Amino acid sequence: MPRASDSDAEAVRVLGTGGLVIIPTETVYGLAADAGNAEAVAAIFEAKGRPRFNPLIAHVADAMQAEAVALFDPRARALAEAFWPGPLTLVAPVRDRTGVCDLARAGLDSVAVRVPGHARARALISAFGRPVVAPSANRSGRPSPTTFADAVEETGFAARAAINGGPCAVGVESTVVSVLDGRVALLRPGSVTREEIEALVGPLARFGEGGGEGHRSPGRLTLHYAPDAPVRIEAADARGGEILLGFGPGAGDPRWSLSPTGDLREAAANLFRRLREADRERPTGIAVSPIPAHGLGEAINDRLRRAAGYVG
Structure with a gap:
């Protein structure tokens, strides 16, 4: 059975000491750590059994915090204004390589960033004052957890705090869009749809092609989200x-x-x-x-x- 939910203050304390925290978002539950702390980020990869070539998304409290770590062009700003807070991740050139460490970015010159739509997640990140990486709180390759109980069952052993934010309203991971070199490409589909994005910025690179930028997004492994049964x-x-x-x-x-x-x-x-x-x-x-x-x-x-x- 899952333990009782910890307080936000305790979660912030744990993040500040390099610990891992299970947090709710509107998409799926995440296993969070200080994005700038390489040891804490390494603990996420170990807990999940996640390959280190698979970059993590930096979750931030608002667009200002996002632009402190990423370089946004006008189209990136337009997408952020239209869909944040919400289930859209933007991949853009990295501005601050210490705020989101090299391991979290899989050594890339880009960073994936989003402002979650879940109010408690934003409040927690705001109180922490720095970006947190928060990949889905499951063991790598398994179905993502959309309830507190499933998140604790999957990776509760690794977390020093856990926040119960109720069932996830969206239920699938965020849409990931890259905005690099003046080109916008869909790297992972999600609940912010292709049609909604194209209405704002014009045609996207076809999913599966991703403009050659697929390696910059999580969730692209061929076998992923899989239960034990075929x-x-x-x-x-x-x-x-x-x-x-x-x-x-x-x-x-x-x-x-x-x-x-x-x-x-x-x-x-x-x-x-x-x-x-x-x-x-x-x-x-x-x-x-x-x-x-x-x-x-x-x-x-x-x-x-x-x-x-x-x-x-």
Whole structure:
């Protein structure tokens, strides 16, 4: 069972002494550390079993703190003004290499930064006064935790404090967009959709191409977000011993449905929780109904392809 939630003051104290803290965001729960403390950042990689070539996102309290560590051009500022606080990460040239250490940036000359939409996360970062890195609070490759209990189950052993912010409202990791050399590219889809971004800054590089900048974003491993049971996608029904995660009216058992009404936001919010719940039943496999590819469906399908170990 998860321990009781710690106070924000205790979490700030732990961060200041180089410890790890489980924090809520609107996307998924994160395992946080001082972004400028290389030893604390190394502890995150160790706790998660995460490869060190995979950069981390620096979470900041506001756009001013973001521009203290990253160099924004006019399009980056426009995106920040439109979607922050919220589930959008911007990858831009690094300004302050000490505020977000080399290990956190995977040795790159860029930095990934966002202002989370969760008010308690922002308050915690503001009280700490410096950026924190906060990758999903799961062991690397597993489904991201969207509840406090799942976060503590995954990486509570490594955290010296944990903040219970309730269930995550979005349920999939942030959209990642690079703004480098005058070009804007989608590196990872999320709940801020391609259509919303393109309405503001024009056409993006196609996902999967990423303008050659994919290595600057987390969440790009071929096998990622995966439960123990094998995942089969675009399934019409369940085979022997499988659990079907349905989408839309009449698709499988309603208690396992991602969204009985076919609502993409509901499906995103339920995705990782349903994968975890189904996996606890020890099925022979987890089948998932087809998900539309438009809007938020792009992000859901990306996570499902990676959970199945297939990125086409």
